[in-house]
Amino acid sequence: MISQxxxxxxxxxxxxxxxxxxxxxxxxxxxxxxxIGTHGWVIALxxxxxxxxxxxxxxxxxxxxSRLSEYYDDPSKVGIILTLVWGVIGMLVGVWVAALLxxxxxxxxxxxxxxxxxxxxxxxxxxxxxxxxxxxxxxLHVLQRTTRARxxxxxxxxxxxFGYNLFCVLxxxxxxMGITQSKEYAEPEWYADIxxxxxxxxxFSIYIRTLMRRKEPHxxxxxxxxxxxxxxxALLHIINNLAVPVSLGHAKSYSLFSGVQDAMTxxxxxxxxxxxxxxAGFLGMMYYYLPKRAGRPIYSYRTSIISFWGITxxxxxxxxxxxxxxxxxxxxxxxxxxxSVVLLVPSWASAGNALLTxxxxxxxxxxxxxLRFMMLAAIFxxxxxxxxxxxxxRAVNSLSHYTDWTIGHVHAGAxxxxxxxxxxxxxxxxxxxxxxxxxxxxxxxxxxxWLALSGTIVYxxxxxxxxxxxxxxxxxxNDSGTLNYTFVDSLVAMHPYYIARAFxxxxxxxxxxxxLYNIVMTIRSPVPVASESASDVPLGWQPAATIAQAGE
Amino acid sequence: xxNFHYRLERNAIxxxxxxxxVASIGGFIEIAPLFTIDETVEKAPDMxxxxxxxxxxxxxxxREGCYxxxxxxxxxxxxxxxxYGPYSLAVESKYDHPMLWGSKRTGxxxxxxxxxxxxxxxxxxxxNPRDVVPESNMPAYRWLLRNQLKTDDLGEHLxxxxxxxxxxTDDMIANAPKDALGQASPDTDLAAGVTERYGDNTxxxxxDGKQGEVTEMDAxxxxxxxxxxxxxxxxxxxxxxxx
Numbered sequence: 001m002i003s004q005x006x007x008x009x010x011x012x013x014x015x016x017x018x019x020x021x022x023x024x025x026x027x028x029x030x031x032x033x034x035x036i037g038t039h040g041w042v043i044a045l046x047x048x049x050x051x052x053x054x055x056x057x058x059x060x061x062x063x064x065x066s067r068l069s070e071y072y073d074d075p076s077k078v079g080i081i082l083t084l085v086w087g088v089i090g091m092l093v094g095v096w097v098a099a100l101l102x103x104x105x106x107x108x109x110x111x112x113x114x115x116x117x118x119x120x121x122x123x124x125x126x127x128x129x130x131x132x133x134x135x136x137x138x139x140l141h142v143l144q145r146t147t148r149a150r151x152x153x154x155x156x157x158x159x160x161x162f163g164y165n166l167f168c169v170l171x172x173x174x175x176x177m178g179i180t181q182s183k184e185y186a187e188p189e190w191y192a193d194i195x196x197x198x199x200x201x202x203x204f205s206i207y208i209r210t211l212m213r214r215k216e217p218h219x220x221x222x223x224x225x226x227x228x229x230x231x232x233x234a235l236l237h238i239i240n241n242l243a244v245p246v247s248l249g250h251a252k253s254y255s256l257f258s259g260v261q262d263a264m265t266x267x268x269x270x271x272x273x274x275x276x277x278x279x280a281g282f283l284g285m286m287y288y289y290l291p292k293r294a295g296r297p298i299y300s301y302r303t304s305i306i307s308f309w310g311i312t313x314x315x316x317x318x319x320x321x322x323x324x325x326x327x328x329x330x331x332x333x334x335x336x337x338x339x340s341v342v343l344l345v346p347s348w349a350s351a352g353n354a355l356l357t358x359x360x361x362x363x364x365x366x367x368x369x370x371l372r373f374m375m376l377a378a379i380f381x382x383x384x385x386x387x388x389x390x391x392x393x394r395a396v397n398s399l400s401h402y403t404d405w406t407i408g409h410v411h412a413g414a415x416x417x418x419x420x421x422x423x424x425x426x427x428x429x430x431x432x433x434x435x436x437x438x439x440x441x442x443x444x445x446x447x448x449x450w451l452a453l454s455g456t457i458v459y460x461x462x463x464x465x466x467x468x469x470x471x472x473x474x475x476x477x478n479d480s481g482t483l484n485y486t487f488v489d490s491l492v493a494m495h496p497y498y499i500a501r502a503f504x505x506x507x508x509x510x511x512x513x514x515x516l517y518n519i520v521m522t523i524r525s526p527v528p529v530a531s532e533s534a535s536d537v538p539l540g541w542q543p544a545a546t547i548a549q550a551g552e
Numbered sequence: 553x554x555n556f557h558y559r560l561e562r563n564a565i566x567x568x569x570x571x572x573x574v575a576s577i578g579g580f581i582e583i584a585p586l587f588t589i590d591e592t593v594e595k596a597p598d599m600x601x602x603x604x605x606x607x608x609x610x611x612x613x614x615r616e617g618c619y620x621x622x623x624x625x626x627x628x629x630x631x632x633x634x635x636y637g638p639y640s641l642a643v644e645s646k647y648d649h650p651m652l653w654g655s656k657r658t659g660x661x662x663x664x665x666x667x668x669x670x671x672x673x674x675x676x677x678x679x680n681p682r683d684v685v686p687e688s689n690m691p692a693y694r695w696l697l698r699n700q701l702k703t704d705d706l707g708e709h710l711x712x713x714x715x716x717x718x719x720x721t722d723d724m725i726a727n728a729p730k731d732a733l734g735q736a737s738p739d740t741d742l743a744a745g746v747t748e749r750y751g752d753n754t755x756x757x758x759x760d761g762k763q764g765e766v767t768e769m770d771a772x773x774x775x776x777x778x779x780x781x782x783x784x785x786x787x788x789x790x791x792x793x794x795x
Contacts, residue, residue, distance in 0.1 A: 033705075101658065104682075104689045115691045116617025178615040183650055211564040219561045227568060232575045239579075246705065246712045252611065254712050259645035260593060261586045263653050268579050305557050312571060316578030322655065325627035325795070327642035329592055332582050339578070398629055398795075402657040475631040483634055487660045488687050498689075 001074060001158060002057035004067070009155040014054055016159065020047030027191065030249035035177050036191065039170055039251065046166050063154070070537055071144045073433050075157035079137025080426055080433070082165060083130055084516040087419075090125025091509040097122055098505050102498035112176040120175045120187045126414065127185060127277065129168045134422045135281040136161055136203070139226045141429060142288045143207060146223055147214030148539035156206050163199035167192055179251045183266050185273050186240050190253040193241040197234070204230050215539035221304045225284030228312050232276040240269035260327055268319040275315035278413065279381075282421050283311075283350055286381075289425040290374045291357055294364060299356035303349050310346025314339045321392035324401060333394065340392030347385035354378035369445040373424030376453065380416025387412065399475070404497070405467025408460045415456040415508055423448065423515055430519050432536075437528055440521035448511040448518070455507030458500060466497035594643040599783035601647055601718055602775075603750050604706040604728040605735040605766075609775025611709075612768050613652070616693060623654030624663040624779065628793040637664040638786040639794065647718045647782070659690055664780030671759045674773045696769040697760060701736075703729040724749050736760075736770040753781075 005013060024044025031037035099106060100115045107113050140157055144150060151157055171188040174180065180187040188196075207230060211219060243253035257265050291298050298304060320328060320336030355378050358365060365375050387409050391400050400406060427445055431438055439445060473490040477483060560566055586592050602610060613619070626632050628639045640663050645651045654661075669677070673684060679697055681688035706728035714720045724731070727745055734742030738756045747754050755777055760769040780786075 100691070101689055104691055107691070109692070109694050111616075111695045114616060114693065116620055117615075119617055119620050175617075180614060180617070181650065182614040182617075182619050182652065184620075184655060208564060208568065214564075217562050218558075219564060219567060224561070224567065224571075228571050228575070231568060231571050235572070235575065244712050244715045246708050250705070250708070252709070254709075254716050255650040256716050258647060258649045258717065259651050260642040261583070262649070262651040263645075264583055264586055266650070268583060302554055305554065309574060313574045313577065316575050317582060319579075320582060323653075325629055326625050326653065327640050327645075329586070329589070332586070335582060398627070401627075402623055402655070402661075406656065474635070475629075477631075483631060487635070488685060491659075491689065492687050495689075 001078075002053050003060035004063050004074065005154050006062055009153060010054065010058075012155055013050065017047045017050035017054065020044070020050070030247075031251065032249075034250050034252075035174075035179050036189075036249060036251035038177065039174065039179070039191070042170065042173065043166070046162075050162075068150060068538075070150070071141075072151045072154060072157065073141060073144075075151075075161050076137045076141045076429075077433055079133050079140070079161055080430060080519065082161070083133040083137060083422070083426065084512070084519060086125055086129030086133055086168065087422075087512045088509070088516055090122055090130050091505065091512050093118055093125055094122040095502060095505040095509050098498065098502035102495060102502055111178065117175050117178065120180060121172045123185060124168070124171045124175070124187065127273075128171065129165075131278060131281075131418055131422070132164060132168070133161075134426070135226070135229065135277075135285070136164060138285050138289070138425055138429065139229075139281070140206070141433070142220075142222050142226065142284065143210050144538065145536075146216065146220035146288065147210055148216055149210055149213045150538045151206060152209040152213065156202050160199055160203045160206065163195070163202070167196045167199060170195070174251070181241070181243070181253065181255065183240065183255070184270055186237070186266070186269060189251050190241070190243050190245050191251070193237065197238060200230065200234050200237070204234070220288075221298065221301075221308065222284040222288040224308050225280045225287065228308075229276050229281035229284065232272065232280070232312070232316075236269045236272050236276070240265055260329075263323055263326070264320060264328060264332065267322040268316070271319035271322060272315055274413070275311065275318075278418050279315075280311065282377075282418055285425045286350075286354055286374065286377065286421050289421075289428050290354055290371075290378070293368070293371045293374060293424070293428045294358055294361040296357050296359070296361050299353050299359070303353045307346040307349035307353065310343070310349070314343045314346065318343055318392065321397065322401075324394050324397040337392050337394055341389050344385060344389040347389075348382055351378050351382035351385070354381075369442065369449045370424055370427040370439075372449055373420050373427065373445075373452075376449075377417050377421035377424060380412060380420060380456070384409065384413035384417055399471040400467060403467040403470040404463045404494070405471065408463025408467055411456070411463065412460045415452070415459065419508075419512075420452065423452070423511075426515075426519065430522050434523050435527060436522055436525055440518050440525055444514050444518045448514045451507050451511035451514070455504045455509075455511065458504030458507065460504075462497045462500035462504060466494050466501075469493055469497075592642060593646060594641050594785060594789070596641075596643045596646075596783040596785040598785070599643065599646065600751050600754075601720060601724075602778070602782070603735055603746060603754060604703070604710060604724075604732040605701075605771050606775045606778050607709055607713070608701055608703070608706060608732060608768075609771035609773070610652075612696070612772045613775060618662075619652045619654050621654075621656060621658035621690070622660070622662045623657050624651075624661065625653035626661055626663050628791075628795060630794050632661070633791065633794055636661045637780065638791050641786050641789070643785060644780075644783060647713075649713060649716050649718070662776065662779055666777045666779040666781045671757055671773055671777065672761060674776060675760050675769055678769060678772065693772075696772060697762070697767055699768040701732065701766045701768050701771050703732040703766065705729075706732050721749075732771070733766050735774060736766045 021044050024040045027040030028037045170192040242256040245253040317339035320332045321340045473485045626636045626640045677684050678693045680692040681690040707725045710720045710725045731746045734746045759773040
């Protein structure tokens with residue numbers, strides 16, 4: 001990858017790596033008595049790896065100007081591999097912690113192996129490791145194809161990809177060492193948060209610079225969603241992570257807000273991390289790969305406008321439904337509930353738009369498991385958003401909150417929607433990027449599809465049952481007017497469901513391993529001769545004759 | 553409307569600004585007033601701050617991820633009030649940076665767990681929950697009894713908490729490491745300073761039952777035993793919101 005950088009980009013890369021080493025060593029020195037010192041060395045090592053890569057390719061000739069007549073897809077390629085690897089890691093840890101809930105003795109006497117430290121490795125591993133890398137990899141691909149412009153330079157996409165993965169490594173290794181802010185889905189400490197802001201600014205700059213150089217007059221709907229994802233996640237991340245570190249040599253910080261204000265800020269963040277990380281970004285993915293794979297245009301342009309702005313506006317009000325019946329003032333709870341219910345309209349508009357796009361291509365859904373992944377994702381998106389609006393109703397929430405029902409709901413969205421649309425998109429994208437005629441094995445995609453679907457169903461049904469049973473047991477009164485069950489009674493009743501949940505997760509994990517294998521084998525399969533697609537190049541660099549037939 | 557959008561989607565900067573404006577409204581309207589409306593947080597003149605040992609314990613609670621399975625927020629529902637005690641008031645987590653209300657009860661709520669069990673029970677339970685509750689699926693935290701508590705930098709922790717609004721005095725900050733040791737060493741000279749600075753009701757005990765050393769178990773048990781006891785306001789104000 002270094003050989004693809006121009007002379008000035010190599011200088012910029014050297015400067016970046018040296019800065020990283022300096023910061024890392026400074027952190028290691030300032031935090032020699034604290035865990036932040038260890039992370040200082042991790043950062044310095046990252047910088048050193050970059051320097052070594054740079055030195056090894058130092059004499060490589062500059063890339064030829066003809067590169068500008070092609071899209072720049074290498075960062076997306078690496079991003080796809082990282083996505084699949086993080087997916088396997090994150091889901092493996094998920095299955096493991098699920099098993100610990102059923103069999104708590106199944107562990108070793110070490111702090112890092114405790115449930116409380118491993119659980120965020122699972123959540124961050126799948127959300128940020130798997131989901132985030134998938135978004136970066138696909139967004140860079142979609143951005144270039146829909147603007148018909150090449151990325152603005154060769155260095156910044158690599159900076160974003162590897163910088164983001166450095167953040168993921170700091171997060172996951174930090175949890176194991178005991179570094180966490182405890183804010184759900186925003187656990188990494190202040191220095192990792194600052195680093196993510198730097199990465200994110202560069203990510204946004206790639207987006208806006210490419211859009212400014214676009215050859216298409218209109219910005220395609222997929223890019224609206226990717227942009228909303230980048231911008232709003234930045235807004236949420238910065239405000240929710242405001243904190244005062246104990247010192248520059250301490251990993252620990254104390255959040256700026258406390259109590260009720262902190263709770264509201266946290267769930268404004270938490271719910272919209274779901275909205276803009278796990279929904280908007282993946283809707284961007286759906287709006288490009290589903291119509292491409294089906295060979296059909298998006299069903300309704302106007303519906304996509306309404307659903308986009310509906311989601312962007314209304315989701316930001318919905319966070320307070322996580323705090324029903326708490327010490328949060330009643331008026332905020334009511335606002336959150338009202339907007340959560342209305343949110344069903346734009347959500348179902350998106351899901352419906354996706355499914356109606358398949359009209360005329362249902363025979364492909366039957367035959368092509370890749371497209372079937374995307375269709376199933378749209379269905380689960382519709383189901384999970386309906387369930388979400390339902391659970392945001394105060395009376396329903398009084399039963400569902402604090403129970404496994406919430407976990408079931410999250411996984412209906414995460415497994416059924418996020419993971420399915422990701423696997424569908426990556427299966428479609430891999431042969432295109434590596435210029436292979438097809439995937440290594442369509443049969444393995446079928447296997448993955450049915451494993452993923454059955455795993456999701458087992459998981460979600462187990463958690464629905466356990467959640468409702470739990471919620472009902474907690475509020476059951478006996479004839480004498482006292483509570484009928486102790487907490488431990490409800491815990492004992494959960495045991496079979498916890499076993500079922502671990503089994504469902506295991507099925508899904510096996511599917512993820514199959515996907516990694518299938519895609520790696522696709523990449524390793526021989527390249528056919530004459531593979532170059534004449535239309536898959538940026539506009540403005542082609543010979544005049546080919547422009548007329550370019551029909552992306 | 554669609555014509556306006558037709559033009560908007562040809563303008564990258566305009567589109568970016570539109571997203572930022574549209575997305576900012578909801579959060580602004582729901583969060584900003586929480587800082588300005590006085591009734592949001594009740595008054596509790598009797599409320600004390602966490603002692604250094606309790607701060608250290610709270611940090612261990614966060615480090616081990618206890619919040620993932622235990623809430624500290626009793627809702628205004630009859631069964632919760634009967635199971636766990638008076639429903640939680642906003643003021644009770646006024647000094648909680650960050651709050652630990654939680655979102656899941658794999659285990660029971662802990663907002664008022666302080667004083668419900670003895671120190672011995674707490675220590676035994678954290679060391680291996682199944683020794684005292686055979687059905688429990690809670691992890692065993694055996695290393696807490698083995699690890700000596702790090703106290704030397706607690707003054708810096710208190711100073712950072714003061715920077716975000718917790719009213720620690722200079723005296724408290726200067727004596728933080730000593731007070732942490734003193735609260736877990738009832739028979740030493742250091743103990744007197746703790747009640748002097750944090751009030752006579754402060755629990756000074758041999759939390760983990762081990763003489764002569766202050767472990768992470770001491771800190772965590774001290775924190776759990778103060779939950780629900782920083783102020784009595786929830787017990788003295790009428791609970792008229794229960795549904």
